[in-house]
Amino acid sequence: MLRLAVLLRDRFSIELQAHKCGFDALREQLVSTSFIALQGQRLALRPSGDWRLLDEDAAPMSDDALIVHLDPHLAVIRDGFALPDREMAGQLDLFSLPKLHGPASTPADALGRDLSLARRRSA
Incomplete structure (x- = not known):
């Protein structure tokens, strides 16, 4: 409006x-x-x-x-x-992960980003 x-x-x-x-x-x-x-x-x-x-x-x-x-x-x-x-x-997706974190260029990049997020959360 x-x-x-x-x-x-x-x-x-x-x-x-x-x-x-x-x-x-x-x-x-x-x-x-x-x-x-x-x-x-x-x-x-x-x-x-x-x-x-x-x-x-x-x-x-x-x-x-x-x-x-x-x-x-x-x-x-x-x-x-x-x-x-x-x-x-x-x-609709509840959370649009590409919009939140940006698209990964390769599956290995996505895996590396997920592991780094997990490390930061566990610290």
Whole structure:
């Protein structure tokens, strides 16, 4: 929500206070939608102030609207929290070890790193 608000304020010079009710309704709509389901979606701000989620393959709207593609914003959030792409949808790892420790270049490197961590913990 914050990324969308900043985008509208900074890039389009839209006064956010006038759209408070629309943002509240959008927040309720987004709470019931999974993060992965938002990928590939567009968000349309209509002149009436209401928001509508649109699929990428949805027909163009017949009335005026400001369209925001969500994928670039979702990518920033996804990368910051190590969340999966749409292609990787399914069960999430509790801890993403490559994200925490960086990928090992070879299995021997990974084994050496695991042993050094074990030594530090036992010390």
